[in-house]
Amino acid sequence: MDAIEAAQVLSEIGYLLRQDAKERFRAKAFSAAAWSLALQRPDLADLHRAEKLTSIEGVGEGIARVLSDVIQTGASRYLNRLREQSKQPAREDESDLDFDDYRGDIHSHTNWSDGRATMLEMARGAQALGYSYLGITDHSPRITVVHGLNAERLVAQSREMADVQSQVDGMTLLQGIEVDILEDGSLDLPDAVLEILDIVIASPHVKLRQEPAAMTERMMRAVSHPHVDVIGHPTGRRPGSREGASYDFELVFREAAKRGVALEIDCDPARMDLSPEMARLASEYGCHFAIDADAHAPAEFAYVPMALWMARRAGIARDRILNFRSPDELTMTR
Ligand SMILES: [Zn+2]
Numbered sequence: 001m002d003a004i005e006a007a008q009v010l011s012e013i014g015y016l017l018r019q020d021a022k023e024r025f026r027a028k029a030f031s032a033a034a035w036s037l038a039l040q041r042p043d044l045a046d047l048h049r050a051e052k053l054t055s056i057e058g059v060g061e062g063i064a065r066v067l068s069d070v071i072q073t074g075a076s077r078y079l080n081r082l083r084e085q086s087k088q089p090a091r092e093d094e095s096d097l098d099f100d101d102y103r104g105d106i107h108s109h110t111n112w113s114d115g116r117a118t119m120l121e122m123a124r125g126a127q128a129l130g131y132s133y134l135g136i137t138d139h140s141p142r143i144t145v146v147h148g149l150n151a152e153r154l155v156a157q158s159r160e161m162a163d164v165q166s167q168v169d170g171m172t173l174l175q176g177i178e179v180d181i182l183e184d185g186s187l188d189l190p191d192a193v194l195e196i197l198d199i200v201i202a203s204p205h206v207k208l209r210q211e212p213a214a215m216t217e218r219m220m221r222a223v224s225h226p227h228v229d230v231i232g233h234p235t236g237r238r239p240g241s242r243e244g245a246s247y248d249f250e251l252v253f254r255e256a257a258k259r260g261v262a263l264e265i266d267c268d269p270a271r272m273d274l275s276p277e278m279a280r281l282a283s284e285y286g287c288h289f290a291i292d293a294d295a296h297a298p299a300e301f302a303y304v305p306m307a308l309w310m311a312r313r314a315g316i317a318r319d320r321i322l323n324f325r326s327p328d329e330l331t332m333t334r
Pocket residue numbers: 178203205232233
């Protein structure tokens with residue numbers, strides 16, 4: 001049981017606890033401890049022997065007890081109980097995915113929009129994890145509060161990207177955008193701009209409570225757009241606090257599969273969108289997936305290793321996940 005495997009156990013506990021409003025704070029504590037394990041990767045066997053598990057940031061007595069169960073037995077009785085209570089048992093047809101094979105993250109933000117770090121800091125963070133590529137996908141103009149990028153600022157950003165690229169060896173920076181899916185399903189930037197970018201992630205951010213029929217039409221239009229590569233956090237849900245959008249998932253996911261548009265599993269613990277259940281459905285319809293951190297700071301890249309259990313639980317095959325491919329193979333689904 002290494003730190004990443006243990007982080008996944010704590011992450012799943014946090015996820016299941018989030019579904020009960022009363023457990024909100026405990027849920028956050030488990031997610032934070034999972035994050036700290038995925039980030040720092042301490043030697044758990046050593047710490048356990050020395051009875052120093054609580055020296056890990058975010059690990060108090062309660063979480064240390066869960067961890068020591070995991071370290072000693074390779075499983076968590078607490079997690080198993082939660083799975084039973086929430087009727088989300090482990091499944092026999094889970095896939096076998098390893099973070100060692102994860103090649104790069106394609107959804108991240110910088111201080112060009114609402115990220116908290118520079119592009120260089122983000123690039124160095126991804127490089128430190130051994131990624132072969134990183135997609136920089138800041139927000140589009142509609143989100144004015146975060147200084148979304150219009151065509152002019154994207155050009156300026158591409159100049160900075162060339163400079164940053166020259167400072168990170170062995171890692172390819174991809175210039176993209178997280179473009180808003182507007183209420184009518186059109187996108188927040190002209191086609192001519194989307195066309196020249198390496199990655200276009202189209203995400204619903206506002207008006208998530210539209211009538212299902214209108215929402216279906218909106219999502220169908222986005223999925224059918226010729227320049228869209230990925231649908232970002234496809235439901236917009238916030239586990240434990242906000243229900244996501246409701247639409248004809250089968251229709252939209254089947255269209256995405258047909259057009260080779262990937263669906264995102266956003267690993268931010270506040271999102272975890274698609275959920276394992278929804279991702280399983282999408283996988284059965286033939287969809288591809290992008291598993292990413294939606295990182296707004298380098299430390300948040302660690303959301304991916306801690307949440308990889310979601311894709312396993314969904315039974316997604318390795319070859320359906322873009323992030324397990326080399327940068328050249330990324331566009332193979334289109
Ligand atoms: Zn977003």
